[in-house]
Each structure stands twice: as structure tokens, then as C-alpha cells.
Amino acid sequence: MNSKRKVKINNLTIGGSAPVRVESMLKISLDKHEEVLAQCERLIDSGCEMARAALPDLKFAPDLKFLTEHTKLTIMADIHFDPALAIAAMESGCRAIRINPGNMPLNKLNDVITTAKNLGVVIRIGANGGSISQKQLDEAKGDRAQALYLAVRQQAELLLSQNFTDLILSAKSSSVPECIKANELIAKNYPDFPMHIGLTEAGPGDGGIVKGTACISNLLLKGIGDTLRVSLTDEPEREVKVGYEILKALELRVKGVNLISCPTCGRRRADVMKLVKVVEPLLKNLPDGVSVAVMGCEVNGPKEARHAKFGIAGTPGGAVLFREGKPAGEYKFEDLEKILPEFLKV
Ligand code: SF4
Numbered sequence: 001m002n003s004k005r006k007v008k009i010n011n012l013t014i015g016g017s018a019p020v021r022v023e024s025m026l027k028i029s030l031d032k033h034e035e036v037l038a039q040c041e042r043l044i045d046s047g048c049e050m051a052r053a054a055l056p057d058l059k060f061a062p063d064l065k066f067l068t069e070h071t072k073l074t075i076m077a078d079i080h081f082d083p084a085l086a087i088a089a090m091e092s093g094c095r096a097i098r099i100n101p102g103n104m105p106l107n108k109l110n111d112v113i114t115t116a117k118n119l120g121v122v123i124r125i126g127a128n129g130g131s132i133s134q135k136q137l138d139e140a141k142g143d144r145a146q147a148l149y150l151a152v153r154q155q156a157e158l159l160l161s162q163n164f165t166d167l168i169l170s171a172k173s174s175s176v177p178e179c180i181k182a183n184e185l186i187a188k189n190y191p192d193f194p195m196h197i198g199l200t201e202a203g204p205g206d207g208g209i210v211k212g213t214a215c216i217s218n219l220l221l222k223g224i225g226d227t228l229r230v231s232l233t234d235e236p237e238r239e240v241k242v243g244y245e246i247l248k249a250l251e252l253r254v255k256g257v258n259l260i261s262c263p264t265c266g267r268r269r270a271d272v273m274k275l276v277k278v279v280e281p282l283l284k285n286l287p288d289g290v291s292v293a294v295m296g297c298e299v300n301g302p303k304e305a306r307h308a309k310f311g312i313a314g315t316p317g318g319a320v321l322f323r324e325g326k327p328a329g330e331y332k333f334e335d336l337e338k339i340l341p342e343f344l345k346v
Helices: 033-046 058-070 083-091 110-119 134-139 144-161 176-189 205-221 236-249 272-285 301-307 333-343
Strands: 006-009 012-015 021-025 050-054 074-079 096-099 122-128 167-172 227-229 258-261 291-295 310-314 318-323 326-332
Touching: 006 122, 021 236, 033 050, 033 058, 033 236, 058 074, 058 083, 074 083, 083 096, 083 110, 096 110, 110 122, 122 144, 134 144, 144 167, 144 176, 167 176, 176 205, 205 236, 227 236, 258 272, 272 291, 272 310, 272 333, 310 333, 318 333, 326 333
Parallel strands: 021 050, 021 227, 050 074, 074 096, 096 122, 122 167, 258 291, 291 310
Antiparallel strands: 006 012, 310 318, 318 326
């Protein structure tokens, strides 16, 4: 979003003036070809622009090759511990790899850098709070955010010293303040390079979404972040959906419909929760960026409903519908379920 440099992975540009990208991670072992490809398809449908795939063992390299040859989704190999895995991933067709500075020895990266240069591979240096070494923590005097930053810096400096600049920088932690601080340090010291942001191990459900959103939104509002992943203990498509919702809420990128609906209160004239349940499935047929307002009464309802492309404002007996700000009829509540599918069309 704010980086001066950009990188290109297959046809995907990250950084510079490119929109903030939304990523996820495959959650199925690579040797389950059909399941993995089906997950990739679902991710593509959800708008996912790149997915990481773990390559935990060399025996899965042929499966990774199969995947890169059979999916349109851009794949970044996720590599830990062993530089041979990084080389195998690149030779299997991955045009992006993530290496972890917490567990990848600096003195063994020369061949990785040479192969990446030869094959035009982007390297993400991805530090993680769960794998920073004791040495890195000691160097940072116990400051975990600083340790994450130092871990990224060590690898970045090595790669830059060998004129390797196709880099994405990333540091993740499961603590929101720690993660924000580590990313601020990276952005301050390496403003030119694209950054991947996210909170790791955020957990499931509402708690996970809130933690991930708190971290990612804070960084994006400071201009930090060129690509993101909302890590959730959930299906990867959910991660992508939440990622786009964050970008939409921050007005950085529009995907899907902007549904405005009131929380309802004792003043409500219409059952907004029930109405929203009827309206939501109809929204996927509308173009990106269209706004639909569902309001419970005459207090805020008509005004919000008028501003939206489509508005539904509750009245004592049902609702007034608005299209482009103009009233489009008043209907009884019991008739709305039938009328709305026809009304919500562009
Ligand atoms: S629009 Fe009406 S029903 Fe909805 S929260 Fe506001 S006052 Fe309550």
C-alpha cells in the first residue's frame, strides 16, 4: 500500500500502488490432491489472491509441483528449518517462498538466494513470535517485538548484501500490541519494501476475528501493509472473507456489497434481524460496492435508506423501499420476503 518497491509473483503485484492483497493458507496436506485443488477453487471463488502451502518434507515436493501445475491460485511455499525445502519448492514451480528467520540458519541461505535469483522467486522473510530463538530474544533484551524485528533484519540484511531485493517482510505474533510494535519497527527501518501483515494464532470465532482485525486495522490505518492474512481456526475462505471485510470497513478496497443495517432497539418497527437474513443471500448477485441499508424505524431509517442504492426502512406495518434514494413503495411485512428478490436487482 505504501511501499516504494513492488514485487510480482506470477501475475500478482504486491506493494507500490497495488491494492492491499488478501491471502490465506491451505489447510490440507499436499498429497491429498483432489481436496487441495478443491480448497484452492473455493479460495479463488472467495477472492483469495495468494495462498501459502506448507512444505514440511521433501517427499511432498512432487505434490507441490502437481499443485502449482493444476491451480490458478498463486502459491507461496511455507518453509521452515531446512534450506533444501526452499530450493525444492522453487524447483516445484513456486514463484514465492516464505522463510522463517527464527529457524533458518543464515549461513545456509546462499543456495536459496542463488536459486531464487535464477528462477525469479520472491522471498518473504516471515518471523513468528512462536519461533524466535533465545539468541534473538537475548539480543533484544527480552523485548519480543524488538526480537521479531531483529530476526527480520538479520535475514533482510543478508539478502540485500547479495543484491536480492524481491522481498516481502513480515513479523507476526499472537499478541496484538507486540505484533503492531514489531511491524512498526520494520516499516520504519525498511519503508521501501512490501509488507505482509497479520496476527498469528488468533484463534476461532468472534475472538479470533476481533484480535486479527484490531491488529491489521491498526497497521493499515498507519499505512503499513501491502498484503494480509487473517489467521483463524476456521476454513481459509472465512479468513479471506474477513480480510475483505476489514479492507471494506477501512474504505481501502471494495469487494462485495456494503450492507448497512441498524442494531435495532426498542423503537424498531420491523424485525431487522429477520429482514437481514432474507436480504443477505440476495446480495451476492449485486455488483461490488453497492450499498444496501436495512433500518428498523423512522428515526435513522429513511435517511440511511435514501443514501444507499437500495434501502429498506421499517414502518409500523412493514417497510418503505427506496431505490437510488427515491421511495419505491411501501409493503406489508409479510409481503417483503416475496418482493425483495425482485427489488434487489440492478
Ligand atoms: S434505526 Fe430505529 S430501530 Fe434501528 S437502532 Fe436506530 S432507532 Fe433503533
